[in-house]
Amino acid sequence: MNPLITADVTERLRQHVAGRVIAPDETDYETLRTTPAGAPDARPAVIVRARSTADVVQAVAAARESGLELAVRSGGHSGAGHSTTDGGILLDLGEMKELEVDLERRTARVQPGLTAGEYNEAVGRHGLATGFGDTGSVGIGGITVGGGMGLLTRRYGLTIDSLLAAEVVTADGTVLEADTDHHEDLFWAVRGGGGNVGVVTRLTFRLHPVDEVLGGMLVLPATAEVIEGFVRLATAAPDELSTIANLMPCPPLPFVPAEVHGRPVLMAQLVHTGPLEAARRTLESFRSLAEPYADLVRPMRYPDIFQGEEAGPMPEVVSRGGFARRIGAQEASALAEAVATPGSARIVQIRVLGGAAARVDAAETAFAHRDQPMMLMLVAFCDGPEDRARQERWLEEASGMLDGAAYVNFLGREGPERVRAAYPGATWDRLVEAKRRYDPGNLFRLNQNVPPTG
Ligand SMILES: Cc1cc2nc3c(=O)[nH]c(=O)nc-3n(C[C@H](O)[C@H](O)[C@H](O)COP(=O)(O)OP(=O)(O)OC[C@H]3O[C@@H](n4cnc5c(N)ncnc54)[C@H](O)[C@@H]3O)c2cc1C
Structure with a gap:
């Protein structure tokens, strides 16, 4: 890690980010730098506790311009250890927990830092639910971009089958609202593509009557x-x-x-x-x-x-x-x-x-x-x-x-063949196409990676 680059990146982030920017010698760095499944010795150059989509745009720009590795964390449950980085920028969305419920439309618009338990506790007050997994502490950000299988799957499908729209920050820093009518290829890739095409900063879910x-x-x-x-x-x-x-x-x-x-x-x-x-x-x-x-x-x-x-x-x-x-x-x-x-x-x-x-x-x-x-x-x-x-x-x-x-x-860290096995046939080709369009430089590579080269 080049100390001049990281000092520069940290300084720039401090100027432009509303949330906390935490350097290695600062409070909470030790507790935030890794997770139970993350590499125990990983030491990010800087941690950004984003508060808003604008903060995410800044962190993405800092990673793109500095070349530092970017880790995207919502709930921090990546079994492959992708919730942290050694020497890169850790973008932590854990404070982005806004949730708006539209009872008439039966939808919830939320930020990705909520856990599945927090989300369902909140919408459960209205006798409604969206299905995630079996564990309350898993982040809705990570589970959704992978698919989401749990205790409502046979009744209402995977988590992505209840996803109606997503706000996504792509590699060039553009904020796109994707759904089946807008940026359809991006919306398709968000639903199961494992975070390869951008950082999801808001999700709109269908709510089901589950009391x-x-x-x-x-x-x-x-x-x-x-x-x-x-x-x-x-x-x-x-x-x-x-x-x-x-x-x-x-x-x-x-x-x-x-x-x-x-x-x-x-x-x-x-x-x-x-x-x-x-x-x-x-x-x-x-x-x-x-x-x-x-x-x-x-x-x-x-x-x-x-x-x-x-x-x-x-x-x-x-x-x-x-x-x-x-x-x-x-x-x-x-x-x-x-x-x-x-x-x-x-x-x-x-x-x-x-x-x-x-x-x-x-x-x-x-x-x-x-x-x-x-x-x-x-x-x-x-x-x-x-x-x-x-x-x-x-x-x-x-x-x-x-x-x-x-x-x-x-998937754990099981190599490219196993990532390929997650996306059979035409799914892989389509995902590569979306990757080329929205992340041609593979900025979002600390994940089960679908490289733009295929
Ligand atoms: C105890 C436990 C129980 C689990 N149970 C289930 C289950 O029942 N069903 C199931 O389907 N899965 C389950 N999982 C797997 C879980 O869905 C994945 O590990 C998921 O990635 C965790 O999401 P997270 O936000 O907590 O993790 P994080 O570590 O924060 O994120 C994991 C990865 O997802 C991507 N990501 C996270 N947030 C975003 C975002 N906002 N935008 C774009 N990409 C993002 C990044 O690539 C990141 O590296 C379980 C995992 C654990 C550890």
């Missing part, structure tokens, strides 16, 4: 029969039901009997948005798969589904995410065995997709995996280098269940 839901956690024994049955029921269930199931050794949860702790369990989050009686009937079939170890499914306000958990330091893990075509008896049996292996802490997450997300044409957004029936995330905790090698062998084997396609929000 009380039947939802919560169900903990079942993770036998092969239960796993297979769960996937079968979740796939056949009405669109009102979305599920996310984690297979793992049972953590020491106070609401699960102590003798179950450490045993392999299927711990599912379920949300049913339909009428209570129908929801109860659907949920009954899941309960009858096996005697539940714990059953916290109850009528609740939708925002209460988020537990407000805070990410701590990340333990050493190896992981692989992707789509799976089926989980039949054979796959279920392999998964049950994987999480029951003594001395191995492994988590397998299964998200059954379909429903409204599958009814959107694959060409409509930059997220094209509309026909994929489910997502799988395979995670193994490593206890030293020897164990790491063992867990990597398991990942390699278990990855046989994945079909090779990737979801950009669940």
Whole structure:
């Protein structure tokens, strides 16, 4: 990092930015410079805590003109460590939390610094919701530009399927309002392109009438029969039901009997948005798969589904995410065995997709995996280098269940081939075209990068 360039950039930012400009020796630098999943030693040359779109324009100009790397952070949950930069400019949108609700039109216009939990808590006061993921602390900025899969996906589609418009600062500093009638190619690329075409500074979402839901956690024994049955029921269930199931050794949860702790369990989050009686009937079939170890499914306000958990330091893990075509008896049996292996802490997450997300044409957004029936995330905790090698062998084997396609929000630092796998066929070509138009110099490269050269 050239100290003359960075001093100059910092000075210029101080003159033009309304939000805070934080240099390495200043208050809050240490807490803001990285995130649990970011490189622990990363030291940005300067941090800009933007307050407005105009601040974002200034930070983008500073990066473009200085050549310094630009990190764009909304909620800071990038699993690939893209929420910070070593020696570059960290543009932190975490203070941009304005939200306006239009009850008549049932829309919300928001800045990207809100978390999914904060957003749904606010719109939930009106009995409305937009679907993001399963974790309240994830930023709406990052999850939206990748697609957004969660507990309303089968009912209302991905997050991007509820996105009506986006204000975007492109690489040359232009502020564009994009929707299906204006800068359509930009709007298409924002919806799943992973932040490759610009910084999104405002998002307009459709709000759905989601007030009380039947939802919560169900903990079942993770036998092969239960796993297979769960996937079968979740796939056949009405669109009102979305599920996310984690297979793992049972953590020491106070609401699960102590003798179950450490045993392999299927711990599912379920949300049913339909009428209570129908929801109860659907949920009954899941309960009858096996005697539940714990059953916290109850009528609740939708925002209460988020537990407000805070990410701590990340333990050493190896992981692989992707789509799976089926989980039949054979796959279920392999998964049950994987999480029951003594001395191995492994988590397998299964998200059954379909429903409204599958009814959107694959060409409509930059997220094209509309026909994929489910997502799988395979995670193994490593206890030293020897164990790491063992867990990597398991990942390699278990990855046989994945079909090779990737979801950009669940990618780590896995190389260009895996980014390519997130954008099949014509989607890649169209994204490259949008990149050439809106970011020909690849200013926005600290992401799952789609280079303008293709
Ligand atoms: C605990 C946890 C749970 C998760 N659960 C889910 C889930 O249920 N469903 C799901 O779909 N995903 C989930 N994810 C993945 C998550 O969607 C991505 O990691 C997402 O990128 C996080 O967004 P963020 O704003 O918090 O992260 P950040 O680190 O701030 O941003 C990540 C990347 O997104 C881009 N970006 C962020 N903000 C903007 C913006 N305003 N404009 C343009 N580009 C931007 C940048 O490239 C940035 O590097 C989860 C991740 C974690 C860590």
